[in-house]
Amino acid sequence: MPKRxxxxxxxxxxxxxxxxxxxxxxSNDQSLLLDSRYDMLRIHATGTVRMxxxxxxxxxxxxxxWATITxxxxxxxxxxxxxxxxxxxxxxxxxxNSAYYPQPWGISTRSGTRWTDFPASKLTYxxxxxxxxxxxxAKLSLDGAGGGFYIDFQYIIFENKR
Amino acid sequence: xxxxxxxxxxxxxxxxxGFVAGPSLDDGDKVFDSNWDFSGAIIAAGTAPxxxxxxxxxxxxxxxxxxxxxNFPDPGYVPAAYMMTEDPRSIDVVGHSxxxxxxxxGGSGFRKLSPVQGTVGRGQIVINRWVFDEYTPxxxxxxxxxxxxxxxxxx
Numbered sequence: 001m002p003k004r005x006x007x008x009x010x011x012x013x014x015x016x017x018x019x020x021x022x023x024x025x026x027s028n029d030q031s032l033l034l035d036s037r038y039d040m041l042r043i044h045a046t047g048t049v050r051m052x053x054x055x056x057x058x059x060x061x062x063x064x065x066w067a068t069i070t071x072x073x074x075x076x077x078x079x080x081x082x083x084x085x086x087x088x089x090x091x092x093x094x095x096x097n098s099a100y101y102p103q104p105w106g107i108s109t110r111s112g113t114r115w116t117d118f119p120a121s122k123l124t125y126x127x128x129x130x131x132x133x134x135x136x137x138a139k140l141s142l143d144g145a146g147g148g149f150y151i152d153f154q155y156i157i158f159e160n161k162r
Numbered sequence: 163x164x165x166x167x168x169x170x171x172x173x174x175x176x177x178x179x180g181f182v183a184g185p186s187l188d189d190g191d192k193v194f195d196s197n198w199d200f201s202g203a204i205i206a207a208g209t210a211p212x213x214x215x216x217x218x219x220x221x222x223x224x225x226x227x228x229x230x231x232x233n234f235p236d237p238g239y240v241p242a243a244y245m246m247t248e249d250p251r252s253i254d255v256v257g258h259s260x261x262x263x264x265x266x267x268g269g270s271g272f273r274k275l276s277p278v279q280g281t282v283g284r285g286q287i288v289i290n291r292w293v294f295d296e297y298t299p300x301x302x303x304x305x306x307x308x309x310x311x312x313x314x315x316x317x
Contacts, residue, residue, distance in 0.1 A: 004196065018174065018196050018201075028238045029238050030238075031203075031241065031315045031316050031317040033196060033201050033203070034194065034196075034201050035203050037235075038206075039204050039207065041203075041207075041312075102277070127273060127275050160312075161207065161208060162310050
């Protein structure tokens with residue numbers, strides 16, 4: 001069994017070090033499971049909310065979904081992470097319970113000199129952003145679909161500064 | 163008060179407040195377990211501004227082709243990293259005014275938050291710019307909102 005724990009000096013730097021299972025803590029070319037020289041990801045808030053839906057009926061039908069999350073102010077802008085999850089058995093071409101990450105330019109093809117909008121999926125745009133230090137927003141659109149699908153927004157707000 | 167730290171040969175477990183540390187405790191009730199593959203250790207996180215000078219009239223375009231370089235302490239291996247950039251404007255997506263502030267929850271329109279491609283090395287991330295378009299080959303993309311980055315202690 002390799003040595004996995006050091007509390008004290010490690011290569012001239014004092015701290016607490018724990019290696020990954022099966023890895024030697026003295027090895028200096030591998031990541032460590034715990035390394036007190038560095039920061040840790042710390043979670044401020046997590047959650048899942050059902051996004052509100054709206055059916056836009058103009059030149060084409062578009063489902064617009066959105067969510068607003070409020071969270072306690074840390075006094076600075078934190079790191080956030082989010083994804084959307086389709087809960088319906090058949091949300092057009094989107095598999096049930098599958099998660100999607102930001103598609104801020106739309107699912108499209110690069111053609112000519114600019115991003116053009118030829119959606120490869122009904123999911124055309126999905127993005128989330130911090131409105132301010134207490135408000136996280138998310139919004140997405142489904143081309144050719146209404147606003148009645150069940151779509152969740154999952155988020156993690158870290159305590160780490162962005 | 164619960165006994166929250168368990169130190170045994172080959173295993174260290176720290177439990178959440180209110181839970182007794184032990185090998186049969188659910189992972190969700192632990193703060194740390196030496197059997198995990200990741201404990202949340204990160205080498206660095208933050209936002210790196212784009213140092214280039216924008217052209218007149220567009221904060222998102224520059225005449226500089228210079229890469230953006232983010233330096234961090236060399237951990238002795240090539241770590242995993244994640245980079246994003248955020249368009250700080252509250253705008254409608256071009257061609258999709260339906261995503262405006264008028265519909266869907268109020269507030270701003272749709273801000274663009276995009277993953278950024280870069281090359282991660284030991285102690286450095288290098289992010290190349292791309293030519294803005296073929297008609298203006300002397301102009302390059304500029305990350306007006308800066309580069310948000312997390313460098314994980316995974317390698």
